[in-house]
Structures are given as structure tokens and as C-alpha cells.
Amino acid sequence: MPPDSPLLEQCFSRVLHEAPSMLGRVIEEIIATLQEAEKKGQDVRERERLARAWWNLTQQATSLAQMFPRRLDQAFREAGTDSQHSTLTPTSDSSLLSLVDDSALDESLESARLIQALMPVVEQSLSMVDARMSSLIGLDTVHAEKNPLRPSIFVRALRDVLAEREPDAEIRSQWMQRAGGPLGRNLCHLYEQVALMLQQANVQEAGYRVRLVADFQASQNGAVSTRGWLEGDEDAPREKRSQRAPARPDTPPLAMRMSDLAREHSGLQADVMQAFLGGDPSSFDKPLDNAYYEQVRRELARVDTFARMAAPDPARREQEQVQRRGLPVVDRPVQPMDIGAQLDPQQWGDYAAPQERSRVLLELKHQADQVAQAVGLDVVRKLVSQVAGDPLLLTPVRESVVALEPALLRLAMSEPRYFSREDHPARQLIEQTAQRSFRYNDEYSSEFEEFIAPVRQQVQALNASGAVDAAPFASALDSLQTAWSAADEAEDIRKRSQLEAVRFAQTRQERADQIAWEISNRPDVFNAPGVVLDFLYGSWSLVIASDELKHPDAGPDPSGYRKVISQLLWSTRREVTLRQPRQLFEVVPRMVLTLRKGLEELGKTPEETQTFFDALLKLHEPVLKLRRMRALADGSSSGPTPLEEVQEDEETAALLAPATAQQQRPRAPEQPWLGAGERRSAGFDDTLVLDDGGSVEAREAQEDRGLEKVEKEEEAVRPAASVAGQRTAFADPLTMLAALHIGDWVDLYSAGQWLRAELVWSSSKASLFMFTSRGGRTHTMTRRSCERLLLKRWLRPVATHTVVSRALEKVARVDGQVQTV
Secondary structure (H helix, E strand, C coil): CCCCCHHHHHHHHHHHHHHHHHHHHHHHHHHHHHHHHHHHCCCHHHHHHHHHHHHHHHHHHHHHHHHHHHHHHHHHHHHHHHHHHCCCCCCCCHHHHHHCCCCCCCCCHHHHHHHHHHHHHHHHHHHHHHHHHHHHCCCCECCHHHCCCCHHHHHHHHHHHHHHHCCCHHHHHHHHHCCHHHHHHHHHHHHHHHHHHHHHCCCCCCECCCCCCCCHHHHHCCCCCCCCCCCCCCCCCHHHHCCCCCCCCCCCCCCCCHHHHCCCCCCCCHHHHHHHHHCCHHHHCCECCHHHHHHHHHHHHHHHHHHCCCCCCHHHHHHHHHHHHCCCHHHCCCCCCCCCCCCCHHHHHHHHCHHHHHHHHHHHHHHCCEHHHHHHHHHHHHHHHHHHCCCCCCHHHHHHHHHCHHHHHHHHHHCCCHHHCCCCHHHHHHHHHHHHHCCCCCCCCHHHHHHHHHHHHHHHHHHHHCCCCCHHHHHHHHHHHHHHHHHHHHHHHHHHHHHHHHHHHHHHHHHHHHHHHHHHCCHHHCCCEHHHHHHHHHHHHHHHHHHHHHCCCCCCCCCCCCHHHHHHHHHCCHHHHCCCHHHHHHHHHHHHHHHHHHHHHHCCCHHHHHHHHHHHHHHHHHHHHHHHHHHHHHHHCCCCCCHHHCCCCHHHHHHHCECCHHHHCCCCCCCCCCCHHHHHHHCHHHCCCCCCCCCHHHHHHHHHHHHHHHHHHHHHHCCHHHHHHHCCCCCCHHHHHHHCCCCCEEEEEECCEEEEEEEEEECCCCCEEEEEEHHHEEEEEEHHHHHHHHHCCCEEEECCCCHHHHHHHHHCEECCEECCC
């Protein structure tokens, strides 16, 4: 902003003093308008939307009025910078363009309509302020777009504070649509007060200079047109009179005024930050001048004024937290957080109030001797604000970064560029805390409180130390990491045990597939019953593979399980066993004992194997029947019993039928087999209960029943509208699943709650996945289960990132390009 003036600060103070009551009156009129519209509404849905809009505004009224002055003050300080970079648009107020570049957000149509609605109301009183304000800030002619109290500034502040408190864009739109008249009338009254102040201070009105204004569209194309409005032409529309020439090219990094650098919100541009952090340090090694220190003192006085204002109501904050806690963790809106946030004093100590943190900044700026120190302080503040706004971090983690600002600022006095060092303890403290926090998704859980409580203690200790070197930060980080390692030790042991189990299952399955293929190449499998081949290719191959892996030095057949294959195939050949019944009776008992022993060692329960042994009994039934018939015949006659008297029922005939062409060759399963105990250890029961073996169709039916159970649990704890939204597919599950890698985090809906889980293992075929959540709890599921959960948004990947590096990239963006720092 051009030359500083105590009178300008008085204008700001007057407006900020009136801002809460002014917004309160505006809110009352908006509520009344909404209620009237609700009464007159004919459509039920529209009446419900209107009722929700005025009810929400009633609940937020006090908080909005309290927050509005801070947002307004910030907008005032940034007004000069914005006006230099604004772009003209054909609206009723060209200063609206400052909203375009105010942030990465585009100017909403509702903001433009609001300015159009209030401009006719404030036109006359605003013209007096424009003229005197231009003179006050050192301009010879009227520049309405440079008036720091222009309507677009109030609209911007109102828009930001509404967005901070109300996440529903439709409700905010209802408010903005009805704010034009009330805001215009209150602004008109406020402008009259400001104009009177300037008049009593003998500030003369600036005049209009007659000149041609370059056509905007032509200038955008590099050409200059003589078509335009004369600034002195009173018949020209206001927006044409207030247009200005295109902004000049960017100036060198140090082409800034010292007094701007002295402000609490200096508006440091990205190119300056990039040059400071990655350029020639010597260019910033220049002394500060008197104008700088005078502005610092004025800024301190302004902060003292804000400190006398009433703090937000703690009861209101507690009520909001109770409401927030009742929402599912994945549906909780991200709470706005920046360097101006009011924190809880009980948790964060003396620097919970934004005025106290600002006072530390300005006092350090007053102690600074070199430009590098002042710029370093602004860089720290900008990075703190950037990290605090990271939506991926839980609110208390972002609060910890904001609360740590005083200690971080002190470091900048002795080492202004320390954030450019990846290994600096202060940067590592923030980064490691953030990375550690990614394992939590519920800020109200007891596990997260155990994590954040020591962080709060370290933050308060660092602020209280007043240290200007990195040693306390290194000590704090070491203390936290030691505690984290101790907490992880037991969990890591359990995780390693679980991983060893599933890795063994995968190795066992791979070896079993090889054994099944070897069995299929034996000559005696030709014409063997299908039920026998299914058993040999499936369960018995797993038995042999497990036995070999457990006894790697005991030879090719440690427990004689391979030998049983020949006995089993021989015992089911009717043309042989009917003629050698005595040999069958000698082989079968030992064979059955070996089969049961092997299956028991594998982890198969008697219930799981009973079906096979019943089938085996039926396969041996012809021989048993023959023996009974012979015994009866021996009792009445010594003559031989003819074989054709042995009859077979249909079930036995089906079992004795040779294997089909499909059964002749083994088929590798999609995922490794796991026993009941292994499934429990791997966490199958914590997600979806899967069928133990059997056909693919049977497993899919079992999964469907499991998903239906999860869906019912989901509907029981979530509003119907929210559930409907969650069922909408938001991306291709195959793509999302392919993008998952070991170490990635997800939010997983399991056993009626949302858990933050880490992917710790996947099978070689990517058909089985294991996740672990807090407390060493495991969750293993098939690929199909993952895809279904992803489709229904019950499994949500979390896109983690390096927090500080990302913040540095964002603050060092110049013209949309990321500069390497």
C-alpha cells in the first residue's frame, strides 16, 4: 500500500470496531428474509432448504460476527497487493477482480451478484470515500480500485468467513443471495462515518484526470486500443471510470518497500520467496531503514487493539466439537486452520491466541537488523500457514504447527533460511510428527490422544524455552521418536509374526501348485475318480508342501505323505480292489491314519475334512459290501460268491466315475489357502468371512453375505442420504487397487467403525491383501473383496505426502510453475 498514515490505521480501526455489530445486523436481516421466504414457499423441498439455511445461520451468527473483523483486517492489509495484480472484468465493480487472484479459488458468481446488488445502495457515500481515500494514500487522481475499503474487500471477507464456518455451498449461496440489501445499507452508513473522519482530518478529495484507458481485451493480446472511456467523464459507468492500465511486469525480488516488509501480513510474493530460499543469499543481506521500524511499531499497536477484543466463546467451541465428534470420521468436514486461528489455551498454552503469536512476530521484526531476517520471519509464517491448511492432517496436528510458530520464528533470527534444509531438526520435527499422524483418522480416539499429548508438551516446552538455535528441537524430536519406538515394539513383533504366517502360506501354496502338477503327470491318475484328484491337487498337495517346508533337511518325503498318493489311487480302483480285498483291508487303515495326521498338521479340522472321508468310504463301499456278502455266504455254504451280486447305488457310481477332462489337470487357486487359525491371525474374520475352500461360486456367495452384513452395519450408524452418497462409485476400483503399494494407508470400514490401516503385504499374484490398523489388528481380504469395498467406498486410499516439502513447493509457485527449493 502507498505511503503509510496513522489516519489510515484509524480508519481501519473504526471499521474493525464496527464490523461485528454490522455483520450481526446483516445476519438478522438475512434470517428474517429467509424465514419470510419459507413461509411463502409452496414447494416442500424449497421450504426445507430455506429452513435449514436460516437455522444454520442462526447457529453460526455469533461466531461469524467474532471472526469477521480478523478476516476483514487481513483483507485490508492485502488490498494494496491485490489491486496491483487484479484483472478487469465487465462487472459493476472493477475491484471485484482483486478476488480473482486472491487465492487459487475462482471468484464465484454469487460474489459478483452480491457486489452488483449493493453498489447502487453505496454509490454516493462510496464516491466520497474513494476521492478522499485516494488522496490519503498518496494518489493525485481517484483510483477506486485501490481504495482499501472498497466493497469487494468486504465481500471477500464475508465470503471467506462464511466458507470457513459453513461447508455446504448451497446454504452459503442462500445467504449470499440475500445479503446485498442488508450489507449495502450497513456499508453505506459505515462509509459515511469514514468520509466524515477524513473530512474532519482535512483530507482533500482527489480529482479525475482526463485520459484514455487502454481496452482490456486488446491489451491482453499485446495490442493497445484507443477505444475506452475518459476517466473524467461523469456519464461513463463507474466500472469504466475506475479501470486502470495493465499491471507492470514483475519487479526484482528486492524492489519492495521496507514498510511493507514490516507488516504482520507482508504479502510476500512467491518469486521473492523462491529467490530467498534458493537464490543468492547476499542479495538479501541489507540493513533495514527507519520506515521499517516505524511501521513495525504501528503494527504492534494494532495487535494490541485486537488483543483487547473478546475471545471466542469456549462453550460454543465445545458444542461444535461435540457435534463434530458424532459424525463418522470420513464424513467430518476439514476444519479451517491458519495462522490467525484461536486455539484452546488449556491445550496450547500462552500462544493459543493469534494476537500473542503475532506479537512475537512483530517483536522479532523490531529486533531484526537485516532484510534477510525480516524475510525469513515472513517465510516461516507463510510455511506455517501452508502446513496448517493441509487437509490431510488431523486438526490437532495442524494446531500443533500453528502453536509452534513462536519457537519457529525465533530460529529465523539466527538462521533465516533453515527451512530450506531437509535435515534441520525443526523441519524434521514437523515432518516426522505429520508422518506419524497419518496412522490415525480419528482425532477423538484414545489412541490419537496418546500420540498428540506428548506433542503438545514438546510444543509448549519449545515455546517457553525462548531458544534461538536448533538444539531444543533436536532434543524434542529425539524424545518423541524414542517414545514412538517403544510403543511400536510390541506391535512390530506381532506384525512380523502375522507377516511370517501369510508369507509361509504363500510359499506353501506355490510349492503345492508344483506338487499338484507333478501328481497330474503320474500314470496312475488316469481314470482316477474326480473326487480323489480334487483332494490330491488341493488339500494333500498343501500337506506335502507344508511338510517339506517345515522339514527342509529331512529328505524328499519327510513324513511319508507322498507314498500315500499311490495307496490312495490304488484303493479307489474297483477293478483291482474287488479282486484283492484282503490287501485293501491291510492298506486302508494305515492310509486313513496318515491322511488324518497330515490334514491335522496342515490345520484342517475334522469337520472340514469329513466330506472327503465320507466320499472315500463310499468309494470303498463295494469291497466292504463284498466282504459282508462273503461272510454271509460262508455261514451257509462254502461255495464262492459271484462278483456280479455286488450292486452299486447311483451315488457310489457317480463317485467311481473317472475324472473329467477339467478335473484331470490341477487348477492353481487365486489366493493362497489359509487354515482357520491362520485366517483368524491374518484378520479375515475382521473384514469379510470367506468360505474355506470349495468352488469359486461358493466363496463369492459367502463374500456377498459378508458385504451385506457390512452394509447393514453402515446404514445403522449413518444417515440415509450419506449412505446413498457413499454407494456411488467415484473411481475405477481396479485402477485404485493397482495404485496401492506396500506402506500405503487406507480408511477401512470394519466391524462397524472406520479404521486407518496400512497395507503391509500382498500376495505374488496380487490376489490377497493384508492391512494392519492400530493395536496390531490385521485385516486380510481377497482381491475381489477389495474391489467391492473400493466400489462402495468402504475402503478409501489415503494420498499421503511429505508435508513440509509440499508446503515449500506451494509457497514457491511463480506463475503456476513450481520452483525447486
